[in-house]
Amino acid sequence: MSEKAVAKTTTSSDLDSTQGRTSIADTVVSKIAGIATREVSGVYALGGNTARAVGAIRERIPGSSTNHSQGISVEVGEKEAAIDIQLVAEYGVSIADLANGIRTNVINAVERMVGLNVVEVNIEVQDIHIESDEGADDTAGEPRVQ
Numbered sequence: 001m002s003e004k005a006v007a008k009t010t011t012s013s014d015l016d017s018t019q020g021r022t023s024i025a026d027t028v029v030s031k032i033a034g035i036a037t038r039e040v041s042g043v044y045a046l047g048g049n050t051a052r053a054v055g056a057i058r059e060r061i062p063g064s065s066t067n068h069s070q071g072i073s074v075e076v077g078e079k080e081a082a083i084d085i086q087l088v089a090e091y092g093v094s095i096a097d098l099a100n101g102i103r104t105n106v107i108n109a110v111e112r113m114v115g116l117n118v119v120e121v122n123i124e125v126q127d128i129h130i131e132s133d134e135g136a137d138d139t140a141g142e143p144r145v146q
Helices: 026-038 049-060 095-114
Strands: 043-046 072-076 080-090 117-129
Touching: 026 043, 026 072, 026 080, 026 095, 080 095, 095 117
Parallel strands: 080 117
Antiparallel strands: 043 080, 072 080
C-alpha cells in the first residue's frame, strides 16, 4: 500500500468529539471488509493457497469459528483506511465487474460502519475456481485416455 494511502488529514470526523475519541482496530476493519467481500456474487474464497489451507484446517476443529479477515490486509489511520484483498473468483464472472462490485460493497460497509474514509481497495485475484476442480482428486487414479 502506498504511504499516501493512510495520510493523516486535518478534517473533523465522527470518531472525534468533545466528549472523547474513538479508535478503530485493524481487525475490526479487516473483518468488515472480509464479510462485505464474501457478500459479492462471484467470490469463491478469500486468501492465497496457504491461508485457505490453514482456514480449512481451522474450520475442522470443534468450537472454532470462521476467520472473516482471511485474505484481507488493512492499514488504518486516524481517519482513513486502505484495504488489500486476495481472492479466488468463480469461473465465468467478469473480473472487472467483480472487482468493481467488491470495491463498492467494501467501501460502503467500512465507511458506514466505522466512519473511516476508505482511500483505496486493492484486489488481487489469485485463482479461478472451476467446478470440475473439486472432483479432480476422485479421478487421480484413472487414465486420461482409453
